Amino acid sequence: MSEPHPSPASLPQAIEGTSESDGGPHRATAPKGGDDAAVPTAAEPLSLYRALEASDRFHRDSRVGGIFHHGKISFRDRSPTDSLHVILDGDRVSVHIDDVSPLRCRPDGSFRYSWSRVLAHNVAGSVADLGRRLKGMQGHQRCNLKCQAVWVDDKLADNVVPALLDELRLDAARPKEPIRPGPLRVPFGLIDEAILLLDTDAAPWSIQLEIRVAGALDEARLRQALTRAMALHPMARARKEASPRFRQHDHWVIPAVADVDPLRVVDCVNDDDLTAARAELQSVGVPLAESPPFRARLARHPDGDVLMLSVNHAAMDAFAALRVLQSVARAYTGTPDPPSTLDPIEARGLPVRLASAADVTTRLRRYLALVEKLRDLVVPPARLAADGASQEAGYGFHHVALTVAETEALVRLGHDGTTDDVLLAALHLAIAGWNAEHGKRCGRIGVLVPANLRPDQWAGDVVGNFSLPARTSTTAASRRTPRSALSSLTAQTRGQNRTGAGMAVLEVLGRSDALPVWAKRVMVMLLPLTDYRLVDSALLSDLGQLSDPPDFGAEAGGTVEMWFSPPARMPTGLAIGTVTASGRLHLAVRYRRRLFDAPAAGRFADRYLSELDQVIATLKASQPTPQ
Numbered sequence: 001m002s003e004p005h006p007s008p009a010s011l012p013q014a015i016e017g018t019s020e021s022d023g024g025p026h027r028a029t030a031p032k033g034g035d036d037a038a039v040p041t042a043a044e045p046l047s048l049y050r051a052l053e054a055s056d057r058f059h060r061d062s063r064v065g066g067i068f069h070h071g072k073i074s075f076r077d078r079s080p081t082d083s084l085h086v087i088l089d090g091d092r093v094s095v096h097i098d099d100v101s102p103l104r105c106r107p108d109g110s111f112r113y114s115w116s117r118v119l120a121h122n123v124a125g126s127v128a129d130l131g132r133r134l135k136g137m138q139g140h141q142r143c144n145l146k147c148q149a150v151w152v153d154d155k156l157a158d159n160v161v162p163a164l165l166d167e168l169r170l171d172a173a174r175p176k177e178p179i180r181p182g183p184l185r186v187p188f189g190l191i192d193e194a195i196l197l198l199d200t201d202a203a204p205w206s207i208q209l210e211i212r213v214a215g216a217l218d219e220a221r222l223r224q225a226l227t228r229a230m231a232l233h234p235m236a237r238a239r240k241e242a243s244p245r246f247r248q249h250d251h252w253v254i255p256a257v258a259d260v261d262p263l264r265v266v267d268c269v270n271d272d273d274l275t276a277a278r279a280e281l282q283s284v285g286v287p288l289a290e291s292p293p294f295r296a297r298l299a300r301h302p303d304g305d306v307l308m309l310s311v312n313h314a315a316m317d318a319f320a321a322l323r324v325l326q327s328v329a330r331a332y333t334g335t336p337d338p339p340s341t342l343d344p345i346e347a348r349g350l351p352v353r354l355a356s357a358a359d360v361t362t363r364l365r366r367y368l369a370l371v372e373k374l375r376d377l378v379v380p381p382a383r384l385a386a387d388g389a390s391q392e393a394g395y396g397f398h399h400v401a402l403t404v405a406e407t408e409a410l411v412r413l414g415h416d417g418t419t420d421d422v423l424l425a426a427l428h429l430a431i432a433g434w435n436a437e438h439g440k441r442c443g444r445i446g447v448l449v450p451a452n453l454r455p456d457q458w459a460g461d462v463v464g465n466f467s468l469p470a471r472t473s474t475t476a477a478s479r480r481t482p483r484s485a486l487s488s489l490t491a492q493t494r495g496q497n498r499t500g501a502g503m504a505v506l507e508v509l510g511r512s513d514a515l516p517v518w519a520k521r522v523m524v525m526l527l528p529l530t531d532y533r534l535v536d537s538a539l540l541s542d543l544g545q546l547s548d549p550p551d552f553g554a555e556a557g558g559t560v561e562m563w564f565s566p567p568a569r570m571p572t573g574l575a576i577g578t579v580t581a582s583g584r585l586h587l588a589v590r591y592r593r594r595l596f597d598a599p600a601a602g603r604f605a606d607r608y609l610s611e612l613d614q615v616i617a618t619l620k621a622s623q624p625t626p627q
Contacts, residue, residue, distance in 0.1 A: 052086060059103060059111045076103055078111060184234065184254040185241065188314075191465040193250060196240075196288075196314040202393050203569040204285035207311040208577070208590065209321045210278070210564075211550055214557025217298060217305045217332075223263050225331035229324055230258055230292055232339055233463040236324050238315055240288035252315075259290040265298045274301055275397065275598075278308060282590075283394030286312040294321070304560060313465075318543055318564060318577075319452050320463040322550075329550035340461045381446035381473075381537045383571055384431060385438035387604075388597030398589040398601040399563055400609065407585045410612075411545070413619050417490035420542050422619070423578060424449065424493070425486040426612035427540050428474045434607055446473050446536035449493070450566065470496045471536055482611070482618040541566045543579035565590035576608070 052058045052075045061074035076098075077084035083101035087094040102121040104114035188196070199205035230237040238252040239259065268274040281297050293315035299306040307328075311321045330337040402410070411419055428445050435442035448469040454462065470493075478488040543564050551559050565577030565588040573595035577588045589605045596604065 052088075058086070076101060076111075078103070078105070080105075080117075183256070186238070186252045186254060188250040188252065189465060191317075191468065192252075192314050195465065196250065198569060199285065199312070199314060200569070201285055203567070203592070204283065204310075205313045205567045205569070206282055206286060207309075207313055207316075207318050207321050207567070208278075208282050208397070208563065208565040208588065209309040209311065209318070209325055210306055210562065211325065211329075211552075211559055212301075212304050212306045212561035213552050214304045214560050215555070216300070217307065217552060217556050219263075219265055219298060221332055222298060222307070222328075223261070225328045226263055226296060227258070228331035229327035232327050232337065233320075233324055235316055235320070235463045236294070237292045239291040239293065240314075242289070253291075255291055258292045260292075262292050262294055263296045263298060265300065268299045268301045268306075270302075274299055274306065278397055279395060281308055281310045282397070284310075286310055288312055288314060294324070304557060306561075313567060315465075316463050317450070317452075317465050317467040318541060318566060319454065319460050319467065320465070322543060322546075322564075323460050323463055326460075326550050329552050332556075333551070333553040340458060379444050381444055381535070382431065382435060382442045383440075384537060384574055384595060385435050385440040386595050387438065387600035389594050390597065392593045394593055395567075396591050396593055396596065396598055396601055397565070398591075398598070398605050400587050400589075400605055401561065402585040402587070404583040407580060407583060410585065410616060411580075413616060415486070415490075415619050417486070417493065420449070420540075421486060421490045421493055422615055423542065423612070424472060424489050424540055425482065425615050426608055427538060427576060428472075428485055428489065429479060429482060429611040429614070430604065430608040431537055432474075432476075432479050433611065434604055442476070444473055444475050445479075445538075446471050448472075448536045448539045450539075450541050451496070469539070472496075482615045483622070486615055486619070535572055537574075538572060539566055539568055539575040541575070541577050543577070545580040549581035562586055563588045568592065570594055574604075 053060060057078060058075040059078055061076065073088040075086045075088075078101075080101050080103075081099060083098045083103075085096055085098050098121060100117065100120045102113055102118040103111045104117050105111055195205055234254045235252070237258045238254050241251040241253045266273075266277050268277055277297060277299050281295065286293055286295050294309055294311040296310075297306075297308040299308060307325075309321060309325060311324075316324070327337050329335075410422065413419070413422065415422075424447060427447055431445050431447075432442050448471055450467045450469045453466045453468060454460070472489055472492050474485055474488055477484075479485045541564075546562070549559050549562055559582060562579055562581040563577075563586050564579045566575045568575035568590060570592055573592040575590045577590065579586050587605070587608075589601055589608075591601050591604075
């Protein structure tokens with residue numbers, strides 16, 4: 001079985017700008033004297049890629065193979081000798097024949113690299129290379145790849161791409177025995193892996209997503225809707241593969257159907273019962289050893305049923321969880337829910353492609369952002385003063401919603417930044433005021449703000465992890481007034497949007513790609529030795545304004561509330577999630593019980609809303625009076 005991994009930046013660009021046609025591929029020509037313009041090309045790189053991926057004849061290289069052909073996609077003929085090797089780099093196609101394939105067929109029918117065959121492959125390639133050099137054939141026949149022992153034969157360069165496409169099309173057209181699809185095996189992305197390293201039983205790295213209807217939801221219909229949503233989104237039914245201790249990467253296994261029923265029904269006679277059910281669901285980690293990577297509760301409540309989701313963040317981010325919930329609602333009401341136009345597995349490589357596609361100036365700015373992050377070792381971020389803390393594990397929640405009028409006033413504020421900047425400024429000021437009230441020094445405050453990396457045309461369309469956090473900071477000087485705090489933070493977020501500051505984190509993660517998982521976990525375990533100086537004060541995440549929030553239909557009474565929050569592990573301990581639905585801003589304060597108790601969380605929420613009012617009032621006062 002092949003091990004798919006993220007496609008390089010060039011191939012998706014070719015895919016997005018290419019549509020399949022009946023004209024067939026360009027005739028490939030051999031490169032002359034290293035002229036890039038004459039490199040063998042195919043007019044249908046996506047067609048060739050999909051045909052190779054679907055063919056039983058070819059094995060797609062794993063990450064090990066990617067070491068030898070970095071940033072390109074490599075397919076090897078399964079033949080042990082005289083093996084055809086096809087390398088795709090956007091619309092460039094390089095082809096040669098390996099005298100000895102480096103792959104060995106295992107008893108289970110899968111193909112893996114074998115050290116002995118890799119050695120034989122390299123020796124045979126070196127001998128062939130030496131022979132060609134002795135014959136003086138080293139100019140136009142060498143392929144454009146950075147591999148000194150790889151050559152493109154003239155006949156192959158002229159004929160193989162059209163012939164290979166024709167052969168694969170004929171193979172696809174032949175009638176075949178029906179094959180029962182087996183589980184798909186997908187490597188963890190860099191973001192998946194980083195989040196998994198942070199996930200612990202004591203502090204589950206889960207996403208809270210809830211929706212309340214005015215009436216009641218039918219349990220059987222809801223269970224069927226969950227099943228249909230999982231069928232539509234592969235990562236919504238993924239589980240983590242059991243793997244050896246010294247593995248370099250974890251893998252997802254995506255079964256045809258989920259292993260367990262994720263839904264349970266609980267009766268909540270009052271708000272206290274509902275609060276307890278929410279805390280119990282979010283405080284227990286979702287096991288990744290079984291599918292699906294989320295759990296659902298249908299809470300029966302006198303004021304309307306509440307559907308709660310707890311989603312393991314290693315499998316998907318908040319925007320993906322919202323997409324799954326939208327699919328559940330559409331399946332419940334029988335509303336059409338077309339699948340994404342993008343392959344959800346291929347799209348998983350998007351963050352890596354975006355990080356690698358940046359120009360030199362942007363990458364330099366990202367590296368400067370990382371250097372700035374190192375100042376935390378000298379000036380650590382402030383920690384929220386604990387109030388009513390206990391040694392009890394788990395999360396608590398405090399929900400508050402603005403009125404429609406208050407939400408409209410916030411959204412329609414005229415200022416240089418965004419609504420998120422206003423929410424962010426209020427949080428920085430609330431942390432400073434809270435600490436001052438509790439007699440705790442508060443110098444530099446750092447708040448993480450996750451950003452959605454999906455392009456605008458499918459901002460909420462693909463299920464997986466496509467969000468990265470960027471840090472915002474204020475000092476006591478920049479927080480002198482609400483206006484100065486807002487100005488400082490607006491400038492920071494504007495610069496981050498311009499350079500993609502969160503990508504700097506991804507580039508650092510990419511540097512550790514060669515380390516085995518156990519070594520990466522040890523690095524996370526060593527964080528306490530730094531006194532958590534690289535960990536920020538709090539986290540703020542906004543799902544945005546939903547023009548079309550999940551709706552379970554008139555029979556259910558319509559959507560009346562929606563809540564969302566990201567996870568927070570100590571010593572951060574506080575995460576605020578916001579989402580605007582049905583015209584109201586819903587704000588969820590999520591806290592660790594080792595930081596706050598319920599009354600303290602309520603007081604902090606009141607302070608936050610008070611600071612939000614101050615920022616809004618300051619902005620209104622600065623606006624010119626209409627004549």
